[in-house]
Amino acid sequence: xxxxxxxxxxxxxxxxxxxxxxxxxxxxxxxxxxxxxxxxxxxxxxxxxxxxxxxxxxxxxxxxxxxxxxxxxxxxxxxxxxxxxxxxxxxxxxxxxxxxxxxxxxxxxxxxxxxxxxxxxxxxxxxxxxxxxxxxxxxxxxxxxxxxxxxxxxxxxxxxxxxxxxxxxxxxxxxxxxxxxxxxxxxxxxxxxxxxxxxxxxxxxxxxxxxxxxxxxxxxxxxxxxxxxxxxxxxxxxxxxxxxxxxxxxxxxxxxxxxxxxxxxxxxxxxxxxxxxxxxxxxxxxxxxxxxxxxxxxxxxxxxxxxxxxxxxxxxxxxxxxxxxxxxxxxxxxxxxxxxxxxxxxxxxxxxxxxxxxxxxxxxxxxxxxxxxxxxxx
Numbered sequence: 001x002x003x004x005x006x007x008x009x010x011x012x013x014x015x016x017x018x019x020x021x022x023x024x025x026x027x028x029x030x031x032x033x034x035x036x037x038x039x040x041x042x043x044x045x046x047x048x049x050x051x052x053x054x055x056x057x058x059x060x061x062x063x064x065x066x067x068x069x070x071x072x073x074x075x076x077x078x079x080x081x082x083x084x085x086x087x088x089x090x091x092x093x094x095x096x097x098x099x100x101x102x103x104x105x106x107x108x109x110x111x112x113x114x115x116x117x118x119x120x121x122x123x124x125x126x127x128x129x130x131x132x133x134x135x136x137x138x139x140x141x142x143x144x145x146x147x148x149x150x151x152x153x154x155x156x157x158x159x160x161x162x163x164x165x166x167x168x169x170x171x172x173x174x175x176x177x178x179x180x181x182x183x184x185x186x187x188x189x190x191x192x193x194x195x196x197x198x199x200x201x202x203x204x205x206x207x208x209x210x211x212x213x214x215x216x217x218x219x220x221x222x223x224x225x226x227x228x229x230x231x232x233x234x235x236x237x238x239x240x241x242x243x244x245x246x247x248x249x250x251x252x253x254x255x256x257x258x259x260x261x262x263x264x265x266x267x268x269x270x271x272x273x274x275x276x277x278x279x280x281x282x283x284x285x286x287x288x289x290x291x292x293x294x295x296x297x298x299x300x301x302x303x304x305x306x307x308x309x310x311x312x313x314x315x316x317x318x319x320x321x322x323x324x325x326x327x328x329x330x331x332x333x334x335x336x337x338x339x340x341x342x343x344x345x346x347x348x349x350x351x352x353x354x355x356x357x358x359x360x361x362x363x364x365x366x367x368x369x370x371x372x373x374x375x376x377x378x
Contacts, residue, residue, distance in 0.1 A: 003294060005068075012065075013072050019049065020080045028083050032205075036086060036162065043085035043117040052085060053095060053115050060099060060111045067297050078251035089159055090114040090121035093237045094167055101184075101225045101233050110165070110186070124154040124168035124187065124211055125234065134169070135178045135231060139213065141170040141185065147219040148172070150187065153212055156356070160196045160209035163189050167237060168218075169230045182230035186222040193217065203348045249317040250290045253324070256346075257286055260328055263343070269331055278327050282320060289316045308370035311363040318353035318360055325350045 005013065025042050028035050046052040047061065055070045056062025065073070085091060095114045098106050113119035130137040139152025150170050160166070166187045173181035187194070193216035198206030225233040261270075261279065269275050296309040325347040329336040338344055354360040368374040 005072075009066075009068055009072065012069050013076065016051075016073060016076050017080075019051070020076065020082060024080060024082060039083050040086040040117045042083050043087060043091075043115075046085065047115040047117075053091060053111075056095060056099065056111070056115075060095075060107060061115045067301055071293070071297055074248040075251045078248050078255060081255075085117070087114055087117040087120050089123055090117075090119070090165075093123060094121040094165070097167065097224065097233060097237050100236055103221075105221065106186075106224065113164075119164040120159055120162045121165045121167065122157050122160045122163035122189070122209075123237070124157055124160075124166040125237075126156045127153060128155050134234065135182070137169060137171060137182070139168075139170045140174070141172045141183060141218070143172075144217070147217055147222070148183075148185065149215040150185065150213050150218055151215055153210065155208075155210050156199070157196075157209045157211050158207060158356075160189070160211055161198060161206070165189065166194075166211070167224075169234050172227055172230075176228065179231045180228060182234070183227050184224045184230035184233040185218045186224060187216060187218050188222075191216060201349075202351060203345055249313065249321075250286065250293050253286045253289065253317065253320055256321070256324055257282055260324060263328065264331055267331055275327070275331060278323075282324055282327070285316070285320045285323075289313060289320060292316065308366050311358065311366045312371070314357055315360050315363040315367070321353050322350045 023045060025038065025045070028038055043052055050058075050061065050063045051073070053060065053062040054065045054073050055067070056064070058064045063069075091114060095111055098110050102110070110119075114121065124139075125134055125137075127137050127139060137152075139150065139154065141148040141150045148170075150168065152170065154166075154168070157166070166189055168185045168187045169182050170185060171181050172183040175181070189196070193214050195212040195214075197210045197212065199208045199210060200206050201208065257279075260282075264270055264275060264279070292309075293313050296313060299309050325343065328343040329347050332341075332343065335341070336344060336347075358366075369376055
């Protein structure tokens with residue numbers, strides 16, 4: 001692929017840079033509630049100028065941007081140190097899934113509030129015994145008058161404590177093969193039958209949650225795709241999740257690597273041969289991630305849909321980011337474990353990188369079987 005930007009793409013980059021310079025909201029405030037409202041306001045500002053759902057069709061509030069323009073957008077947002085948007089799951093996964101599989105009524109109902117962050121979305125896939133093997137999930141949905149009664153448990157549900165809607169997969173046919181008996185629902189979180197319990201991480205934050213469902217009601221009109229076709233819709237969701245993150249993640253790594261180099265210079269370790277060797281390896285791997293992100297984008301341009309190649313970028317990022325934060329701990333020596341240091345937080349948070357968004361072990365299987373064509377593990 002020719003990585004040289006066309007005049008139109010370069011013009012797009014300059015327009016975005018100019019807009020970000022004029023509209024950057026400044027530093028994010030401390031405190032969960034203040035931070036969230038800050039990022040919600042930021043998303044509304046972006047949505048007002050059709051930046052929030054950049055790649056969405058214009059009739060749904062986006063710009064119909066090309067894949068290359070979307071990649072440029074992700075790069076520039078990170079390079080400008082702009083905050084993340086509040087409704088990232090809705091923007092990255094919920095909206096694209098509704099556009100791809102939803103009815104006209106669902107598009108009319110859900111897409112606008114996703115863009116404006118008026119309604120936050122979460123993803124109810126993983127379960128205590130069905131994380132990486134999603135098709136083995138046990139949450140069940142039983143037909144009831146005008147809809148479905150959903151009972152079960154979900155776990156690692158990001159933003160569940162703030163979400164209005166949950167993209168939820170449940171088993172609707174216990175007798176069908178496990179991949180064929182699933183249905184994809186949009187569940188209203190605002191009901192007594194849905195209980196959210198936060199999971200406090202090693203960082204001290206309750207970023208993830210457990211969901212306990214006891215006959216939670218989902219009306220028939222909130223089924224996405226056909227009943228029994230939940231697996232296909234879920235795969236669309238996961239592919240958008242992994243492919244959409246690649247460009248932002250590779251720029252985040254480059255920014256973090258620059259900050260780590262500054263730290264090493266402050267500590268007077270820039271001449272240490274071992275440190276230099278580890279930095280060089282990180283730089284090489286970060287550049288490989290960048291090029292693989294573009295290669296994945298080329299494949300999407302050919303097929304029109306994200307493919308299994310997106311799993312490679314997520315796997316690479318997890319490995320590189322963990323190695324980067326480990327080096328930050330090593331160079332700081334005895335003071336590294338202090339909980340009030342930014343690099344200590346980054347190191348602790350990075351432990352989840354190889355689990356969230358698909359475990360590294362599962363991603364390796366996907367790449368082996370679906371990208372390289374190797375025999376199935378079992």
